[in-house]
Amino acid sequence: xxxxxxxxxxxxxxxxxxxxxxGFHVWPALEYGKPPAMGDSRWTADLILSTWMQAExxxxxxxxxxxxxxxSGGGFDALGLKFLSPEHWLADDAVIDLSIPLNRRxxxxxxxxxxxxxxxxxxxxxxxxxxxxxxxxAAQRWKTFTCxxxxxYPGSLVAYKEHVITQIATGMFGVREETxxxxxxxxxxxxxxxxxxxxxxxxxxxxxxTVAQMRESVPWVSLFSPFPFHSVYSVEDHKKHIxxxxxxxxxxxxxxxxxxxxDIDMVAVGSYYAGAHIVxxxxxxxxxxxxxxxxxxxxxxxxxxxIPRVHRYxxxxxxxxxxxxxxxxxxxxxxxxxxxxxxxxDGAILGTTELVALGCxxxxxxxxxxxxxxxxxxxxPELQRLVEPEWGAARLGKLYxxxxxxxxxxxxxxxxxxxxxxxGRKDLLVYRGKTGAQ
Numbered sequence: 001x002x003x004x005x006x007x008x009x010x011x012x013x014x015x016x017x018x019x020x021x022x023g024f025h026v027w028p029a030l031e032y033g034k035p036p037a038m039g040d041s042r043w044t045a046d047l048i049l050s051t052w053m054q055a056e057x058x059x060x061x062x063x064x065x066x067x068x069x070x071x072s073g074g075g076f077d078a079l080g081l082k083f084l085s086p087e088h089w090l091a092d093d094a095v096i097d098l099s100i101p102l103n104r105r106x107x108x109x110x111x112x113x114x115x116x117x118x119x120x121x122x123x124x125x126x127x128x129x130x131x132x133x134x135x136x137x138a139a140q141r142w143k144t145f146t147c148x149x150x151x152x153y154p155g156s157l158v159a160y161k162e163h164v165i166t167q168i169a170t171g172m173f174g175v176r177e178e179t180x181x182x183x184x185x186x187x188x189x190x191x192x193x194x195x196x197x198x199x200x201x202x203x204x205x206x207x208x209x210t211v212a213q214m215r216e217s218v219p220w221v222s223l224f225s226p227f228p229f230h231s232v233y234s235v236e237d238h239k240k241h242i243x244x245x246x247x248x249x250x251x252x253x254x255x256x257x258x259x260x261x262x263d264i265d266m267v268a269v270g271s272y273y274a275g276a277h278i279v280x281x282x283x284x285x286x287x288x289x290x291x292x293x294x295x296x297x298x299x300x301x302x303x304x305x306x307i308p309r310v311h312r313y314x315x316x317x318x319x320x321x322x323x324x325x326x327x328x329x330x331x332x333x334x335x336x337x338x339x340x341x342x343x344x345x346d347g348a349i350l351g352t353t354e355l356v357a358l359g360c361x362x363x364x365x366x367x368x369x370x371x372x373x374x375x376x377x378x379x380x381p382e383l384q385r386l387v388e389p390e391w392g393a394a395r396l397g398k399l400y401x402x403x404x405x406x407x408x409x410x411x412x413x414x415x416x417x418x419x420x421x422x423x424g425r426k427d428l429l430v431y432r433g434k435t436g437a438q
Contacts, residue, residue, distance in 0.1 A: 038361040038362060038363070039361065039362045040362060041070060041071045041072040041073070042070045042071075042072045042075070042077070042285060042330065042332075043070060043332065043352070043356070043362045044066070044070045044071050046065045046066040046067070047066065047067065047069075047070055047332055047333070047356075048356055048360075048361055048362065049061075049065055050065040050066070050067035051067075051332070051333075051353055051356040051357055051399065052356065052357065052359070053065070054067070054357070054398065054399050054402035054403075055357035055358070055395040055396065055398045055399045055402075056395070056398065057398065057402070058397075058398040058399075058401040058402050058405075059401070059402050059405055060334075060402055060405070060406055067333060068333055068334075068335040069333070069335065069432070070332070074302075075285055075302060075303075075304055075330070076285075076304065076330070076331075076332075076335075076336045076339050076340075077432070078431055078432055079304070079339050079429050079430070079431065079432065080429070080430050080431065080432040081335065081338060081339070081342070081410060081413075081414065081428060081429065081430075082414075082427075082428050082429065082430045083413040083414060084413060084414065084415050088415055089412050089413050089415065090411075090412040090415060090416075090417065091412075092412070094412060094417065095417065096407075096408040096411050096412065096417060096418070096419075097417060097418040097419065097420070098114065098115050098116055098404060098407055098408065098411075098418075098419045099112050099113065099114050099115070099116075099419070100112065100113060100116045100324075100346050100347045100419060100420065101324065102185070102253060102277065102278060102324055103253050103277045103324070104277070104321055104322050104323060104324055105277060105322055108251070108253060108277065109184065109251050109252070109253055111184060111185070111253060113143060113144045113145070113347075114142070114143055114144070115142065115144060115400060115403070115404055115407075116337060116341065116346070116347035116348060116407070116419050117144070117331075117337055117347055117348045117349065117350050117400075117403070118139065118144045118145040118146065118147075118165075118326075118347075118349060118350070119135050119138075119139060119144075119145060119146030119147055119349070119350055119351070119354060120147055120286070120328050120349045120350060120351035121147035121148065121149035121150065121165070121167045121187060121189060121257070121351075122135075122147070122149045122351060122355075123148065123149025123150045123151030123152075123167070123173075123200075123202075124148070124149065124151035124152050124153075124154055124174070124211065124214055124215075125151040125202050125206055125207065125211045125214075125215065125223075125379060126149060126151065126202065126206075126366070126377060127149075127355070127376060127377050127378075128375060128376065128377075128378050128379065128383070128384040128387060129154050129156060129384065130375070130384050130385070130387040130388070130389050130392065131355070131358065131375075131376055131387055131392060132146075132148070132154060132156075132157060133154075133156050133157065133389040133392075133393075134358070134387060134389045134390075134391075134392025134393045134395075134396060135354060135392075135393075135396060136157050136160035136163060136164055137160065137389060137390070137392075137393035138392075138393040138396035138397050138400065139160065139163040139164070140160045140162070140163045141393065141397055142397065142400050143163070144163065144400075145163050145164065145165050145184075145185065146163065146164060146165065147164070147165040147166075147167050147187055148164060148165065148166055148167050148179075149167050149169075150167050150168075150169030150171060150173055150174075150189060150200060150225060151173055151174060151202075151211065151214060151215055152173055152174020152175075152179070152214035152215055152216075153166060153174060153176075153179040153182065154214065158182065161182040161183070161184075162184055163184075164182070164183065165183060165184075165185040165186070165187050165255065166179050166180060166182060166183035166185075166186050166187065167186075167187045167188075167189055167257075168180075168186065168187070168188050168189070168245070169188075169189040169200060169225050170189070170190075170199055170200070170225045170226050170227060170228060170229050170230075171199075171200060171215075171223065171224065171225035171226070173214075173215035173216065173217065173223065173225070174214050174215050174216060177248055180245055180248045180249050180252070181248060181249050183249065183252055184251075184252060184253065185252060185253045185254075185255055185278070186245050186249065186252045186253070186254055186255070187254075187255040187256070187257055187280070188229075188241060188242075188254070188255070188256050188257065189257040190228060190229065190232070190256060190257060190258050191227065191228070191257070191258050191259035191282070192257070192259060192282055198227060199224060199225045199226045199227035200223075200224065200225030201222070201223070201224055201225070202222065202223040203222050203367050203368075204220045204221050204222040205220075205367070205368055205369040206367070206368070206369045206378075206379045207219060207220055207221055207222065207223055207379075208220075208369070208379045208380075208381075210379070210381075211379050229241070235270040235273060235274055238256075238270060238271065238274040239273075239274040239275060241274075242254050242274050242275045242276065243275070246275070253277040253278065254275060254276045254277050254278070255276065255277065255278035255279075255280055255326075256271040256274075256276045256278065256279050256280065257280040257282055257328075258271075258279065258280070258281065258282065259282050259283075259284075260281060260282070260283060260284070260301040260302070260303055260305075260306035261301065262301060264281065264301065264306045264309060264310055265309050265310050265312075265313035265314075266313075267279075268281075268310045268313065268314060268323070268325070269313065269314070269317055269319070271323075272314075272319055272322065272323045276323070277323070277324060278323075278324045278325075278326055279310070279323060279324070279325050279326070280326045280327075280328055280349060281303060281306055281307060281310060281325065281326070281327050281328070281329075281345070282303075282328045282329045283302065283303025283304075283306065283327070283328065283329030283330055284302070284303070284329060284330070285303065285329050285330020286328060286329035286330045286331075286351055286352060303327060303329055303330070303340075304339075304343060307325070307327055307340060307343040307344045307345050308343050308344045308424075308426060310325060310344065311325065311343070311344025311345070311423075311424050312344070315424075324346045324347075325344065325345045325346050326345060326346060326347050326348065326349050327340040327343075327345040327347075327348050327349065328348065328349035328350075328351065330352070331348045331349070331350060331353065332352070332353050332356075333353070333403075333406075334402070334403040334406035334407050334410065335406070335410070336348070337403065337407060338407060338410045338411075338422065339429060341419060341422045341423055342422050342423075342424070342425045342426060342428050342429050343424075343426060343429070344423065344424045344426075345423070346420075346423060347419075353399070354396055354399070355376050355377070357395050357396055357398075357399040358374065358376055358387060358392050358395055358396070359374035359375075359376060359387075360372075360374060360376055360377075361374075370383060374386060374387070375387045407419065414428055
């Protein structure tokens with residue numbers, strides 16, 4: 001253990017020294033030869049560093065860092081995968097299919113992505129334009145998607161529009177006819193798992209003149225996205241929203257992002273009958289450091305309970321194979337992705353893990369304009385330059401490569417040739433500590 005701790009300190013030092021060479025502010029603790037504190041029980045130092053290393057190398061670390069789970073003792077950390085004995089694993093050269101469809105209905109545009117994940121909505125204002133551009137470039141290269149979030153659609157993303165999801169949230173910030181027409185997928189954000197019932201909140205410190213122009217608001221004034229849409233109080237109202245955007249962009253698929261209320265099963269069924277193609281179940285483990293802890297820990301249902309509930313109810317209604325269910329909110333690793341699919345989702349949506357790949361250490365200073373030392377969750381023009389889009393896209397591509405490799409390994413050890421065969425296989429999940437748990 002002492003050797004591992006020493007190695008972790010060395011990796012932390014190397015990480016921050018590299019950032020210093022790229023113009024970042026070095027953490028003061030390094031001046032005294034000590035690594036900075038980082039993370040928490042869910043995002044441990046091991047997970048932060050292993051994610052950083054995967055974005056460097058394109059493969060899981062082999063130096064003893066724990067890259068599969070954190071130390072929260074609950075949620076995905078309490079679950080393990082029940083692998084077969086080695087003699088029953090699929091061969092290393094076996095073809096593994098990780099692709100999933102994003103439209104299971106018999107009409108509208110057919111879209112399939114080669115990996116069972118895409119990027120979550122993180123808005124212009126909450127993160128920098130350079131981070132958004134990094135994510136869009138990576139999404140295009142991997143033939144998957146990223147999402148604008150609720151802060152509008154920067155012009156730099158238009159070149160990648162076939163891989164960018166336009167989000168419409170309750171504040172309607174930056175929602176314009178052309179941005180709806182750009183999108184192959186339009187996402188309605190009805191609620192966010194990290195702060196259900198509270199809506200969005202961007203402090204005035206981050207609402208720069210550029211952000212305000214994009215959001216069509218007043219500079220340096222805090223912005224609130226109310227909860228809920230005050231035009232939607234029923235499935236019929238929900239359908240009117242979907243009909244509205246389908247009038248503007250008839251080819252677009254519709255995704256509905258919701259949190260996890262106790263009637264999440266009914267919400268999912270309602271979205272299906274309103275015409276949605278995708279339901280995104282957003283759990284409370286996600287959100288940047290700007291999300292209030294009291295909301296994340298005390299409101300709504302844990303996502304590991306919500307996913308199987310929705311999956312089971314859709315099966316009972318006979319519509320499970322017509323609706324794509326995506327899970328988000330605290331999905332950190334390839335093992336987390338496999339677990340949410342085994343619980344009943346079709347795929348996963350990544351947010352914070354992409355920021356960690358770009359340097360985030362979970363210091364929870366996201367709500368300040370100059371609070372992020374790595375230029376990620378900032379609106380400051382100078383700090384934004386710390387993330388060069390090609391550099392960021394290359395790192396995200398390596399992270400995806402590592403997740404692709406690890407998911408293939410997981411499926412081989414479960415004896416499955418396709419990620420679609422893992423959906424709803426709760427029998428392949430066990431509580432960690434029991435025989436066969438990995």
